[in-house]
Amino acid sequence: xxxxxxxxxxxxxxxxxxxxxxxxxxxxxxxxxxxxxxxxxxxxxxxxxxxxxxxxxxxxxxxxxxxxxxxxxxxxxxxxxxxxxxxxxxxxxxxxxxxxxxxxxxxxxxxxxxxxxxxxxxxxxxxxxxxxxxxxxxxxxxxxxxxxxxxxxxxxxxxxxxxxxxxxxxxxxxxxxxxxxxxxxxxxxxxxxxxxxxxxxxxxxxxxxxxxxxxxxxxxxxxxxxxxxxxxxxxxxxxxxxxxxxxxxxxxxxxxxxxxxxxxxxxxxxxxxxxxxxxxxxxxxxxxxxxxxxxxxxxxxxxxxxxxxxxxxxxxxxxxxxxxxxxxxxxxxxxxxxxxxxxxxxxxxxxxxxxxxxxxxxxxxxxxxxxxxxxxxxxxxxxxxxxxxxxxxxxxxxxxxxxxxxxxxxxxxxxxxxxx
DNA sequence: TCTGGGGTCCTAGGACCC
DNA sequence: TCTGGGGTCCTAGGACCC
Numbered sequence: 001x002x003x004x005x006x007x008x009x010x011x012x013x014x015x016x017x018x019x020x021x022x023x024x025x026x027x028x029x030x031x032x033x034x035x036x037x038x039x040x041x042x043x044x045x046x047x048x049x050x051x052x053x054x055x056x057x058x059x060x061x062x063x064x065x066x067x068x069x070x071x072x073x074x075x076x077x078x079x080x081x082x083x084x085x086x087x088x089x090x091x092x093x094x095x096x097x098x099x100x101x102x103x104x105x106x107x108x109x110x111x112x113x114x115x116x117x118x119x120x121x122x123x124x125x126x127x128x129x130x131x132x133x134x135x136x137x138x139x140x141x142x143x144x145x146x147x148x149x150x151x152x153x154x155x156x157x158x159x160x161x162x163x164x165x166x167x168x169x170x171x172x173x174x175x176x177x178x179x180x181x182x183x184x185x186x187x188x189x190x191x192x193x194x195x196x197x198x199x200x201x202x203x204x205x206x207x208x209x210x211x212x213x214x215x216x217x218x219x220x221x222x223x224x225x226x227x228x229x230x231x232x233x234x235x236x237x238x239x240x241x242x243x244x245x246x247x248x249x250x251x252x253x254x255x256x257x258x259x260x261x262x263x264x265x266x267x268x269x270x271x272x273x274x275x276x277x278x279x280x281x282x283x284x285x286x287x288x289x290x291x292x293x294x295x296x297x298x299x300x301x302x303x304x305x306x307x308x309x310x311x312x313x314x315x316x317x318x319x320x321x322x323x324x325x326x327x328x329x330x331x332x333x334x335x336x337x338x339x340x341x342x343x344x345x346x347x348x349x350x351x352x353x354x355x356x357x358x359x360x361x362x363x364x365x366x367x368x369x370x371x372x373x374x375x376x377x378x379x380x381x382x383x384x385x386x387x388x389x390x391x392x393x394x395x396x397x398x399x400x401x402x403x404x405x406x407x408x409x410x411x412x413x414x415x416x417x418x419x420x
Numbered sequence: 421t422c423t424g425g426g427g428t429c430c431t432a433g434g435a436c437c438c
Numbered sequence: 439t440c441t442g443g444g445g446t447c448c449t450a451g452g453a454c455c456c
Contacts, residue, residue: 030442031442033441035440038442053441055440056441057441098438099437101438183437184436187436188436217447218447218449219435219436242444243445245444246444250442250443293441295440340442425456427455428453428454430451430452430453432451433450434447434449435446435447436445436447436448438444
């Protein structure tokens with residue numbers, strides 16, 4: 001059996017941890033740049049606030065109902081997540097951290113226990129230790145555990161726990177479960193399946209397997225098998241190295257001049273480099289992109305990306321910034337108002353088996369040492385305290401974050417604020 | 421009249437997830 | 439005024455090999 005543990009309204013719950021007065025009140029968290037709604041407390045959901053709704057469109061609802069609004073604070077959520085996962089890992093020998101707010105636990109061999117009591121203990125302990133409410137779904141496959149979790153969350157009377165462990169209960173659950181809510185079936189496939197009168201998960205399971213294979217590839221077949229109780233998706237206990245790493249942001253205000261955009265792109269390249277170093281790998285290819293605001297139909301539009309090949313794979317901030325600048329210079333055009341830029345690195349290999357070039361003129365040992373010192377200093381003093389000059393300090397492009405909460409658990413100054 | 425057989429690698433595009 | 443960010447996997451088709 002697998003358990004899927006999912007934090008309830010995670011980001012909203014994190015904000016509430018430090019403002020308990022907000023418990024029972026509507027809370028929402030906005031995306032970067034305070035753009036869209038990305039997390040809602042139950043009370044906010046009841047007000048009809050949709051996931052992904054642009055903040056400016058729901059201004060009236062927010063004011064009228066006194067909704068608490070937060071900018072997203074990923075440093076805080078990341079730290080709370082780490083604590084939740086630590087607690088969860090005590091409950092099973094194998095844990096897969098599936099996302100910032102979800103984890104699968106491998107409960108094989110736990111049949112000898114009262115599995116429901118065990119699940120309640122997970123809910124109780126996490127709530128007590130961390131203060132974040134969670135829901136637990138337990139079933140013979142990961143996809144069914146996802147189903148069980150949704151049922152646990154949806155029905156108040158389940159008190160955060162639901163178990164699917166026999167044919168009858170599984171069939172009944174699938175019959176009442178919309179196919180569009182199944183893990184692995186998104187909007188496009190839902191629409192497609194509905195066209196063929198497949199509306200529930202049970203309809204889907206009873207469909208011809210070859211037909212699924214033809215129309216939804218092997219991925220669809222796996223989902224089908226999983227819903228039938230045959231495990232096809234294994235636990236992934238150690239996260240695989242990333243094959244591509246992307247750093248991109250929308251600008252707080254649109255930018256026309258080259259310099260602030262170059263500063264932003266240098267920052268993104270440096271962040272990509274730091275992420276590469278963290279997983280001990282190097283990238284041999286980079287994509288730089290910029291675009292204007294697609295929502296502003298009244299403005300001239302421009303969007304362009306460029307692929308830059310690195311002669312030797314690298315994870316040095318200095319080198320990545322250099323190539324990002326070359327890319328940006330090639331695609332930047334005067335006369336547009338830019339809204340967003342980004343850097344993607346790929347062709348990623350381990351830093352241990354780097355293929356250097358005969359004609360390589362870069363002193364890689366030196367760069368490596370510099371980066372090690374830089375990482376060490378920044379981990380102690382704070383992100384980007386030491387930086388490459390091109391990353392700059394003007395920050396004209398910086399995010400809009402008007403409702404940012406303090407980093408209560410990670411920033412020394414914020415911690416002091418809490419204490420006093 | 422009639423034109424083999426069996427592979428690999430790469431890429432773009434489309435689906436999905438949180 | 440105002441609309442997020444970061445990933446994965448699979449397939450078909452083309453190019454190429456012998």
